[in-house]
Amino acid sequence: MERYDPVAIEAKWQKFWRQNDTYRTDTLSEKQPFYCLEFFPYPSGDGLSVGHLRNYIPGDVVGRFMRMRGYEVLHPMGWDAFGLPAEQDAIDKGIHPADSTKTYAANYRRQLTLVGCGYDWSREINSSDPDYYRWTQWFFLMLYRRGLAYRAEGMQWWCPTCGALANEEVLADGTCWRGHSGVHKRPLKQWFFRITEYADRLIDDLDLVDWPERTKRMQVNWIGRSEGADVVFRTESGREFNVFTTRPDTLYGATFLVLAPEHSLVAELTEAGRGEEIDAYVRHAAAMSEMDRSAAAGDKTGVFTGSYAVNPINGERIPIWVADYVLLAYGSGAIMAVPAHDERDFRFAKKYNLPIRVVVAPPGWDGADLEEGFVGDGTMVNSGTHDGKPSDEGARAIVEELEATGRGKASVAYRMRDWLISRQRYWGCPIPIVHCDGCGEVAVPAADLPVLLPHVDDFAPQQSHRSPLEAIGDWVHTTCPSCDGPARRETDTLGGFACSSWYYLRFISPDYADGPFDTEAGERWMPVDLYLGGSEHTVMHLLYARFWFKVMYDEGLIPHKEPFAKLRHQGMLLAEDGWIDIATARLSGDTAIAKSEAGLAVHENPDEGSRLIYTARPKAELDLKSERISTNGSEWAAVRSGSMSKSMGNVVTPDAIVEKYGADSLRGYELFMAPMDGTLPWSENGLTGILRFYQRLWDLILFDGAGRLTADDPVEIEEAGRRGVRIVQRAIKKCTEDLAQLRFNTMIANGLMETVNELYAIWSPDFGQSPEGRDIKQKLILLLAPVAPHLAEELWERVVQGGRSVFDAEWPDFDESLAASETVTMVVQVNGKLRDRIEVGAGISEERARELAMASPAVAAHLDGTKVSRVIYVPGRLVNFVAG
RNA sequence: GCCGAAGUGGCGGAAUUGGUAGACGCGCUGGUCUCAAAAACCAGUGAGGGCAACCUCGUGUCGGUUCGAUCCCGACCUUCGGCACCA
Numbered sequence: 001m002e003r004y005d006p007v008a009i010e011a012k013w014q015k016f017w018r019q020n021d022t023y024r025t026d027t028l029s030e031k032q033p034f035y036c037l038e039f040f041p042y043p044s045g046d047g048l049s050v051g052h053l054r055n056y057i058p059g060d061v062v063g064r065f066m067r068m069r070g071y072e073v074l075h076p077m078g079w080d081a082f083g084l085p086a087e088q089d090a091i092d093k094g095i096h097p098a099d100s101t102k103t104y105a106a107n108y109r110r111q112l113t114l115v116g117c118g119y120d121w122s123r124e125i126n127s128s129d130p131d132y133y134r135w136t137q138w139f140f141l142m143l144y145r146r147g148l149a150y151r152a153e154g155m156q157w158w159c160p161t162c163g164a165l166a167n168e169e170v171l172a173d174g175t176c177w178r179g180h181s182g183v184h185k186r187p188l189k190q191w192f193f194r195i196t197e198y199a200d201r202l203i204d205d206l207d208l209v210d211w212p213e214r215t216k217r218m219q220v221n222w223i224g225r226s227e228g229a230d231v232v233f234r235t236e237s238g239r240e241f242n243v244f245t246t247r248p249d250t251l252y253g254a255t256f257l258v259l260a261p262e263h264s265l266v267a268e269l270t271e272a273g274r275g276e277e278i279d280a281y282v283r284h285a286a287a288m289s290e291m292d293r294s295a296a297a298g299d300k301t302g303v304f305t306g307s308y309a310v311n312p313i314n315g316e317r318i319p320i321w322v323a324d325y326v327l328l329a330y331g332s333g334a335i336m337a338v339p340a341h342d343e344r345d346f347r348f349a350k351k352y353n354l355p356i357r358v359v360v361a362p363p364g365w366d367g368a369d370l371e372e373g374f375v376g377d378g379t380m381v382n383s384g385t386h387d388g389k390p391s392d393e394g395a396r397a398i399v400e401e402l403e404a405t406g407r408g409k410a411s412v413a414y415r416m417r418d419w420l421i422s423r424q425r426y427w428g429c430p431i432p433i434v435h436c437d438g439c440g441e442v443a444v445p446a447a448d449l450p451v452l453l454p455h456v457d458d459f460a461p462q463q464s465h466r467s468p469l470e471a472i473g474d475w476v477h478t479t480c481p482s483c484d485g486p487a488r489r490e491t492d493t494l495g496g497f498a499c500s501s502w503y504y505l506r507f508i509s510p511d512y513a514d515g516p517f518d519t520e521a522g523e524r525w526m527p528v529d530l531y532l533g534g535s536e537h538t539v540m541h542l543l544y545a546r547f548w549f550k551v552m553y554d555e556g557l558i559p560h561k562e563p564f565a566k567l568r569h570q571g572m573l574l575a576e577d578g579w580i581d582i583a584t585a586r587l588s589g590d591t592a593i594a595k596s597e598a599g600l601a602v603h604e605n606p607d608e609g610s611r612l613i614y615t616a617r618p619k620a621e622l623d624l625k626s627e628r629i630s631t632n633g634s635e636w637a638a639v640r641s642g643s644m645s646k647s648m649g650n651v652v653t654p655d656a657i658v659e660k661y662g663a664d665s666l667r668g669y670e671l672f673m674a675p676m677d678g679t680l681p682w683s684e685n686g687l688t689g690i691l692r693f694y695q696r697l698w699d700l701i702l703f704d705g706a707g708r709l710t711a712d713d714p715v716e717i718e719e720a721g722r723r724g725v726r727i728v729q730r731a732i733k734k735c736t737e738d739l740a741q742l743r744f745n746t747m748i749a750n751g752l753m754e755t756v757n758e759l760y761a762i763w764s765p766d767f768g769q770s771p772e773g774r775d776i777k778q779k780l781i782l783l784l785a786p787v788a789p790h791l792a793e794e795l796w797e798r799v800v801q802g803g804r805s806v807f808d809a810e811w812p813d814f815d816e817s818l819a820a821s822e823t824v825t826m827v828v829q830v831n832g833k834l835r836d837r838i839e840v841g842a843g844i845s846e847e848r849a850r851e852l853a854m855a856s857p858a859v860a861a862h863l864d865g866t867k868v869s870r871v872i873y874v875p876g877r878l879v880n881f882v883a884g
Numbered sequence: 885g886c887c888g889a890a891g892u893g894g895c896g897g898a899a900u901u902g903g904u905a906g907a908c909g910c911g912c913u914g915g916u917c918u919c920a921a922a923a924a925c926c927a928g929u930g931a932g933g934g935c936a937a938c939c940u941c942g943u944g945u946c947g948g949u950u951c952g953a954u955c956c957c958g959a960c961c962u963u964c965g966g967c968a969c970c971a
Binding site: 172213214217218221222224226228243244245246247258300323324325326327329330331334335336337338342343344345413414415535538539669672673674675678679680681683685686687688689690692693695745746748749750752753754757825826827829830831832833834837858869870871872874877878880881882883 | 885886887888889895896897898899903904907908909910911924938950951952964965966967968969970971
């Protein structure tokens with residue numbers, strides 16, 4: 001029998017697809033459109049690992065499946081080539097990013113083709129091409145014109161490696177999104193997009209999309225909408241300023257006010273004689289990094305300005321303090337402190353001996369001093385005419401009162417800040433603005449786009465924190481589009497997330513020259529039907545792209561409100577588990593790297609800065625059944641994996657796996673090993689199972705004698721036909737439903753593997769050649785096609801139809817009634833415990849089922865003479881006798 | 885601290901969402917074939933007991949609801965992700 005030879009088959013069909021342009025999308029097709037997209041990658045010099053493929057393979061499978069179901073599928077690929085990762089790589093390797101990204105992209109394209117991904121490569125885009133970034137600039141101008149792009153100075157995040165960062169790019173542990181440490185704030189003049197103006201819509205419109213709830217919630221939390229009130233306080237010197245509070249009901253309990261150290265009124269409100277102390281405090285706060293400030297969250301510090309303000313609700317005179325636990329950027333940078341009902345204010349008041357006045361009584365409160373701030377709802381006390389009201393009602397009443405007297409109003413505050421988008425970097429899209437002495441900031445006219453990024457050899461970031469482009473004199477010096485006088489170009493570039501905020505539109509009409517995209521085609525093809533990518537981009541790319549899209553909507557470019565109708569995340573793939581010789585690891589010292597038996601590297605005791613890649617498990621948890629452990633007594637520890645990384649030498653490339661097992665096996669394994677959003681370690685062993693399965697399928701379809709039965713067997717062809725129809729109908733149902741829900745693992749396990757196992761049991765040479773047998777084979781190939789496209793093509797050519805791609809065939813339909821079994825196994829229970837199983841006809845009556853169940857000897861034995869008081873009957877499922 | 889997700893064999897994971905726990909695959913054990921090994925194929929494989937038919941236990945822990953709980957409720961433990969002085 002000819003063996004399944006993936007290498008030969010795969011080369012053959014990849015060539016066929018290329019020559020026949022199999023994956024070209026016709027955006028004008030009459031068919032229903034389906035837009036299937038994966039986050040476009042930044043092409044790295046390391047190439048793709050098997051981990052990255054957990055993003056691309058599911059997309060490819062869905063694309064193929066939808067195509068077979070009659071949709072015109074748009075499934076493109078491109079490169080997120082502008083931005084820091086590319087520039088950093090270029091600096092490290094001394095290659096110009098314009099060259100390196102092209103080389104890397106070509107390698108990505110080769111690898112994606114190698115694993116059988118069917119992209120329409122005629123739509124390949126690269127965000128660093130002038131033909132692309134010209135439209136990124138066009139969008140910038142659109143935002144600018146709409147007042148959504150502006151330049152401002154302030155304290156902003158700064159990464160020693162990456163430079164200026166958006167808030168979204170800073171992680172809680174003081175590192176940036178690229179993993180660099182030392183992130184801190186510094187005063188910077190930067191460009192921003194006014195994303196905060198869209199905060200409410202970014203929250204509300206999440207109701208329109210099918211996204212993981214977790215992801216939606218993370219975006220909502222990030223935006224951080226809080227409803228409350230602005231309250232106006234007047235100082236004794238006649239100054240007015242706002243505080244924001246979410247608890248207007250506690251206004252009578254405000255016993256002091258706190259300004260952020262950077263607040264503009266601090267100097268003015270500082271009483272004579274306290275200047276030195278206040279200055280020192282403000283300087284100290286400024287010097288302290290944001291990270292240090294939040295690390296010291298428990299310990300509150302502050303100083304009294306010496307000034308007082310008047311509480312607008314009761315005319316009370318209360319002191320104004322300065323403290324760094326109040327953030328300038330949130331609300332108005334000033335708060336009313338209500339120590340009785342806020343934990344932070346409580347601590348501060350305790351420390352500085354400020355009064356604590358309860359105005360919302362906790363349930364059962366006896367008037368005693370509080371041990372800590374009570375932040376819950378309760379009944380209002382010490383609040384003038386509002387006493388006795390529930391606090392939520394009181395909050396509304398107080399806001400009304402403030403509005404009536406003009407001393408405050410209902411208000412909303414957000415955690416999200418405007419999006420810092422400028423970078424003092426070379427490798428990015430130039431901001432299309434010129435600065436003119438006479439006219440000021442002037443937008444480059446759309447007709448003059450693109451503002452080309454000049455090709456320079458020295459593109460390293462400057463110590464001065466200024467753009468390297470400043471050094472390119474003949475590029476910087478230009479004429480003002482408005483007055484023709486001398487002007488300077490804006491030398492900042494746009495961060496990479498600007499480029500990726502609209503790329504999904506460019507794929508629809510990649511060569512369109514009259515705008516960023518053909519709006520008619522855009523209307524038809526948007527929103528993206530299925531978007532696949534990692535959850536790490538939840539508050540970066542996925543938030544930014546939604547914002548841009550909404551601006552386009554407002555501009556009338558697109559009639560849809562959301563860009564991505566359905567979103568799913570793929571899980572992370574960790575490095576393979578292994579075993580480590582503890583003794584060897586110890587020998588080389590605390591921070592040493594030891595080589596385990598499996599060839600994996602291990603940080604046994606990572607340094608402060610380095611991440612723990614592997615964690616040795618306690619000996620008790622070792623897999624004692626494993627030979628590798630038991631041969632070596634106690635010296636080996638099982639090692640749980642961390643993420644794949646080049647520095648650890650544990651990256652598995654698709655190239656190596658394809659060579660050994662074939663692309664179809666790699667695809668099958670990536671889909672089969674776990675649900676697509678699960679995180680799990682890579683395990684090369686698992687590939688064997690997929691390869692064996694393909695071999696079995698191959699043998700079944702091409703060599704009928706592989707089946708369990710011979711022509712002489714008692715299972716007649718007719719009987720086999722009946723069973724075969726049921727098996728294959730069930731398989732179609734399972735595969736169709738699972739693919740629609742992206743449940744690839746069970747689609748393969750139960751839709752394909754189990755089906756083949758069952759078919760083996762009824763298969764004989766004669767049956768294989770019967771019309772039923774041939775029909776089953778054909779359907780099986782179709783079901784296989786999205787997962788293993790090369791193998792499916794080969795089988796399709798051999799047993800069904802040569803010359804045409806299996807992807808031009810239709811996905812099979814199923815018929816519930818044919819898939820249904822004639823008999824079912826019913827469970828017989830006594831008091832809810834399983835005692836017997838009986839095989840009965842599918843349409844059995846309750847009466848008959850009870851009779852048969854009662855007849856079971858096991859039932860009599862377990863009833864043990866007790867009377868049956870109740871019988872639970874679940875049709876087609878079980879009969880349960882309840883005794884006593 | 886706050887928000888969220890998850891804990892099932894030696895491993896990855898199934899389970900029609902209240903009705904046969906462990907599908908499918910890996911690994912392991914035994915067998916067939918072979919001089920031998922690999923591959924392939926066949927059988928077995930949650931734990932404990934029994935010659936056996938069978939019995940008992942078993943889905944992180946403890947309790948509850950129910951004829952019946954991996955699934956629902958309460959408390960707790962653990963792991964992972966996100967946020968974190970946001971008034």
